[in-house]
Amino acid sequence: MKTEVYGHFHPDERQFVDKAWEWVTHAGEYHETKLTEFLDPRQGFILQSLVNRHPDVIVRWEGGHPEAERKRALIAPDYRDLDHEDMELRVLAITSGEQKFLALEHGDYMGSILGLGVKRGKIGDIHVLEDGCHVVVAADIADYLAMNLTGVHRIQVSTKVLPLSALRNSEVKLEMMDLTVASLRLDGIAAEVTRLSRSKILAPIKAGRVRVNWKVEEDPSCGLKDGDMVSIQGFGRFKVLEVGSLTKKGRYRVQVGKFV
Template sequence: MTQDNIYAHFHPDEHRFVDQAAEWVARAEQHEVKRTDFLDPRQAFILTSLVNRSADVQVRFEGGHPNAERKRAIVAPDYRVLDDEEMGIRLIEVSSTDDSLGDLDHGDYMGAILGLGIKRDKVGDIYVLPTGCHFLAAAEIADYIVLHLNQVHRVHVHTGTLPLDKLQATETKLDEMNLTVASLRLDGIVSDVYRLSRAKVLVPIKAGRCKVNWKQEEDPSKPLKQGDVVSLKGFGRFKVLEVEGLTKKGRYRIRIGKYA
């Protein structure tokens, strides 16, 4: 399959990552081993697709927890045993004696981490706890985070590392809402979830600032289905938890979960 044919399967904005992943696979065919940064589920899908095209290459994913969303990968020749490979993941704990710690959310912790100048792809999943948070980070920047992460949204915190088996992987908190919509179109549901006019929703969607299941989606009419995860840059993300059926007036009853 030519490179042009590979591109046909992916959004133009994904082509840079496709090139990168294709290079990892090509080098693995030449007996090299590549450990990636943390990948989102869409990137993991692209990498898996390219690995599956080669009979001589394998890939292993690890995110610190079986249900991790973001994972590092090792791309290697098929003869290499990957079970014992060092994945380069460290568990970092953030804690504090400040009572206001319990008011912090995922975005607060993410903002504080990225505020240190760390790239998003060096950070895995973040699990918010009543006593602070646990999050996964690339081993190569773990010491830097421990040294410099001492405040999260005006709350002074203590930061340290723990063994991976001490991870408290909390379930993602979703704020549920019930909607009745005329159709399952992307623009209509996004409009209702974020209480924006249809016209205001069309602008970011067509500008490429909306993703469905981590894939950029620019078609406002795309129908959503149960299980889809939608993100709109600047507004957050939500999941279609259930399509419950039709009302007597022919509108769809759906249950949405907004990520806190």
């Protein structure tokens, strides 16, 4: 089974595949339930595909709202009713009286929370709002964060733990970019978005620091298409919104949304 499973995934994902398959088999064979930490969409895809291979296992997903990117999974034997199970999620509401607070961004909040020694898997989506920030967190670290998160990017903040039902989710903000590129290769489009040279963008790609649809992609010639999500460690992420018609010189018109 292991060989068959591994054939579909990147070698870097083997450790997670092992762990996820263990959760699934323990649910199916030993009637155990497992509440995971927050998983990214790629990990979610892997886990769901493994659950689909086991006839006696079900999984429930929860990330705070229907479009949540990072979600917790509850894996259980198929006879369990998971609809009313506690997914152990809370909302950390962050506010401040300082005017500069409203200029804080997603990365500022993430950096300050992780700076408290919290694992990434304990943090779900971060919603930057007009008047503050709502962060979906695991219930077991909510009080710790509320007590210890006193500042974000050198700005003093106040925190409060709320139930998941109080979550206010933010609209995704994209900086629109209209590009013309010679091909739909990953390196070409990524170079345009990051404003790096074609040779410089090769370094993070070949170092495994680029993900396409949350999967590590080390091939610079990988072709991108509508809907693809690309993240580059240290440079943020972008989404290919539309591949349009060719120009008279045979270049591709591509509309990209860069997450801000």
